Amino acid sequence: MVREEGRISALQACGYQISIVLATAILFVPGIVAQKARSDGWLSLLLAFIFGLIVAVISSKLALRFPSQTVIQYAPRILGPFLGKIVGFIYVYYFFYVAYYVQRQFGELMTTAYMQETPIVVFIAILTLLSCYAIYQGLEVICRVNQIVLVIFIPAFFFLLALIAKDIRLDNFLPFLENGWGPPLVGALAPGAWMGEVAVILMLTPFVSDRRRVLRTSVTAVVVLFLCMLVVVVGAIGTMGAEVVARLLFPAFSLYRRIHFATIPILERQDAVFMMIWVAGMLFKLTTFFYAGLLALSQWLGLKTYRPLIFPTGALLAALSLMSWHNISDLVAFSAEVFPLSIDFVNLFLTGLLLLVAACRGLREVNGSPYADGEEVKGSAGAV
């Protein structure tokens, strides 16, 4: 009855791109930015915004060259079968890599902030199972639920932050450019990398019903993400000061702990409420990467469907997420130092490279028929 992949609207694609970044970014970015750029954190975000726009434009341009295929399908056409397959595999690995990184982040946060007694594997397993369920239902369902989650998530996020606006002290943002432009630039690396994740449009474009609007959705996503990150960074540094934020594991959570309604004492501490919506956001951060990875893997292997891969891959990712980092400080250091560069490599460098070569060789999709071309490439991919 329902087609395997189905169609999503441009709005849903935009939601997908927002979700793929949002949940972890607002959690980790304030800390990293405060560490690197101190009181100039907001400047780092501006720089990251520009970086995000560049990635959005590059990836959309590339996607629009081959609107009926995913990057896995056309990479062999651009770079030749062998190199193309290698690049395809890097993309596949990238999606899974971020997915299990997200799983670990989620588990760490739940065990550190909420339930210290519960083993981390419980949280990772539950989130992965939910994610598998969503992916089993297909892209359309993921996008639909994601839409609902975002409609709750973003307003709640801004609303809760508005409650602490009165605590923001502007002198926390001084001194301005204490050590020149160096620290803000370094600080921009991490948020820039996060925003670069909107390059997932390379996997989504064939399923978007109105493909011409792909560029616009990517840019919109970057703008929304910029605003969200800006609000949380300004909120965190403005209320607590850069020194404190830099030392915190999860500044956003500490921020929410400060909220309490003086006049209506219904619920004392809002961080549990924030946790509830954040779990939803996190689920979709994981699901978006997991789905993109599964789709990429199935296309890389030349399979007709990704469904048989869901549970084995999910189990593998859960195991990887447990094995890859020793503890939370390991994870935080990784987030700040290794992670941004490694995903920038894929999102900016590889994507840029593909666009460059495609442009030089003048490659673009010739005929308008969407799936005929894809089949052909899939067939040749199976032969390699």
Add this chain to the structure above:
Amino acid sequence: MRMGKKLKDLLVQSKLKRRLAPAPPPLPQEDRKAEKKVWEPGELKQIPISSSLEQNLALVKRVMGGNADFEMREFVLGGGEKRAAIIFMANMVERSQLNRQILENLMFRIPKDQKVDLDFLRDRVITVAEVCEVRDFWEVFSHVTEGCAVLFVDGENRALGLDVRGYERRAIEEPVTESTVRGPRDGFVEDVEENIMLIRRRIKTPNLVMERVTVGRLTRSVVVLAYIKGLVNPALVEEVKKRIAQIDMDAVYGFRYVEEMIIDNPYTFFPQAICTERPDRVCGALTEGRVVILVDTSPFALIVPASLPMLLQTPEDYYHISGISTAIRWLRYLAFIFSVVGSPLYVAISNYHPDMIPARLLLSLAAAREGVPVPAALEAFMMEVAFELLREAGIRLPRQVGQAVSIVGALIIGEAAVRAGLVSPLMVIIVAATGIASFTVPSYELGVPMRLLRFPILFLAATLGLFGVVVGLLAILIHLAGLRSFGLPYLSPLAPLKFGELRDVLVRAPFWAMRTRPETSKRNWFRVSPWGRSQRPEEEHRRES
């Protein structure tokens, strides 16, 4: 009863013997055994009506003989010596109509020396509106068992089916399961013809189409498909028809039999078709471009496709001032969510996040739980089960005993259990509030899954706290988003988002603001004149001044 019938039969026979010659031949010896034979529809379809009246009647007797309520009346047509017979089920026909419009006319109103054949009888003599020609015995018996009378005439290899159906119907009453304060008071009844009438009376356009299908091998229930041509998506109608045509089962007694055979997702708790006993609701759905399925003997109509927001609306919303309807609608939405998470939230917060509760409330909470021997999760579970038991008992019992149950429930659970220290008073409040919230869900079919799903969520809350509640809710959300009802996503217009339709979901916009038809109807014309608003008197007045 049976004796009386036999006597009557004997009387009829003897009268006939006096008046008619020759008497119908007795069944041949070998056919006595054959009377035990079971006649299959396929077999009957193979037997054409013969031109000999005796032969026909012999066969009818072989098939229907021994039926106490089967009647056969043989007579001579007026104006000649031609014999004829009429057969019918005694309790399914309107006797006066049969006597006056058929028998009387056939016996007395045929002019002398008129050449009589079936066409003449149909065109000139029988004054019944619905008459149809019958050619084989399957048709004969399907007409008879439906309550029609069948007229055989000697020398004709055809027969006439005459619609003289008449049987007791329940009067149209106020719908019991969906009552409104301001809405109309009529509800569907068991008879499908009556229900069609209730719909037709509201929508007076030739474009309202009622298609009739027969479903069920034994019951041959009438299923009527209603839709408005030009508003409905033709592909939807085709799909519904195709799915109904595929139903092949012995018995179809009501809407559920049809519903379960045609819905998209068989493995879900959630209703995928709206069942209603209100004609106004059905008509609202028809004008939205949906298809309505009426099943004979069922006082409920099915509306497809269904969506979750639609299930949370009531006809009442459209009989109140729009602002009030909006507020009530939101109250209902909140109650809908609360009916799943009410007691789980309490368990999660009191067990895992006591720091969320303000200090003073926490103190009184702790004081109330003082001495309760079981953990809060078990306490909640016990109370929920007790609540469900009371509810179920209250429905099944006769009304007089039902009151006793509620008194016993209120006393034992509300009062004695608290005083004995088995449960805390706060838990009683929470469970009662959750239960009441679940009763505000307008669709009974939707209220039940929500109450059932509360138990797994309660378990999650007891083991994982608020995280468990969120996980449960997300799982439900993903499940709901994955459902489709005849191709329509279950959560639409929320997800996928259709801004235009939100004005009947997030709010109940005034009628002049709901200008376009929903997207279920492909041809998206205005349903209110776009100038409708500016023609309202006060604005004209304003423009003039």
